[in-house]
Amino acid sequence: MRTTADDILLHLKMRGPAPAGALAERLGVTRQAVRQQVEKLAAEGLVEAIPDHAGGVGRPGQAWSLTPAGHARFPDTHAQMTVELVEAVRAEFGQDGLDRLVARRERAAAAAYAAALDGARQMEARLDRLVELRSAEGYMAEWRREPDGAWLLVENHCPICAAATACQGFCRAELSLFRQMLAPARVERADHILAGARRCAYRVTVD
Structure with missing residues (x-):
C-alpha cells in the first residue's frame, strides 16, 4: 500500500522541488501531515530542504528536494x-x-x-x-x-x-x-x- 511518504517521493521525482504547502495541496493532505513526513524523510537522508525563490523578491522560502539517496529509491535496473x-x-x-x-x-x-x-x-x-x-x-x-x-x-x-x-x-x-x-x-x-x-x-x- 502506497503511503503519503511514497507519494511525496514520487511527486518530487516527477515534478522536482516543491514547498510543503504545494505538496499538501497537490497530494490532498494537510500541511502538518506533509511536514511530519518530510521531516522523517529528511532524517532518513531521502529529501533535503533547499531555498525556494519562486515567491519573488525578499527572503526565500523553503522547498524540499530529493537527495541522491532519494533518487536511488527509483532503481537503476540491474x-x-x-x-x-x-x-x-x-x-x-x-x-x-x-x-x-x-x-x-x-x-x-x-x-x-x-x-x-x-x-x-x-x-x-x-x-x-x-x-x-x-x-x-x-x-x-x-x-x-x-x-x-x-x-x-x-x-x-x-x-x-x-x-x-x-x-x-x-x-x-x-x-x-x-x-x-x-x-x-x-x-x-x-x-x-x-x-x-x-x-x-x-x-x-x-x-
Whole structure:
C-alpha cells in the first residue's frame, strides 16, 4: 500500500522541488501531515530542504528536494550487471564492437516502436504512445505542450543510468530513436541527467 511518504517521493521525482504547502495541496493532505513526513524523510537522508525563490523578491522560502539517496529509491535496473557487461564487451571487442552492439539495439528498438506507433498520425497521438512505451520500460515518461507551441517529452527517471554513464552511446541512440519516431519534427535534448539535470527532456518542434 502506497503511503503519503511514497507519494511525496514520487511527486518530487516527477515534478522536482516543491514547498510543503504545494505538496499538501497537490497530494490532498494537510500541511502538518506533509511536514511530519518530510521531516522523517529528511532524517532518513531521502529529501533535503533547499531555498525556494519562486515567491519573488525578499527572503526565500523553503522547498524540499530529493537527495541522491532519494533518487536511488527509483532503481537503476540491474545496474551493476549491466555496467559489467558493457565493460566486458568493450574489453573483448573494443569500442567499435560496443558501438555496433548499441546500434543493433537501436535498430531493434526502432522496429518495435515503429510498429507500436503505426496508425498514430497526429503528433500528440504519437507522443502518447511513445510515453506509454517509455513508461513501461521504467522511464516515468510524460509530455506537455509548451507556451510557444513546442512539445516537451520528459523522462523523469533513467532505469539504465549506470549503463548510460559507462557508455554514452545509449544516450545518443535514445535521441536518434526519438528523431526517427517523431520525424519530420525536430527533436533536441533540453535536459540531460548525465549532465546533472534531475531529468532528461526533449524539445519537439515542427516548422
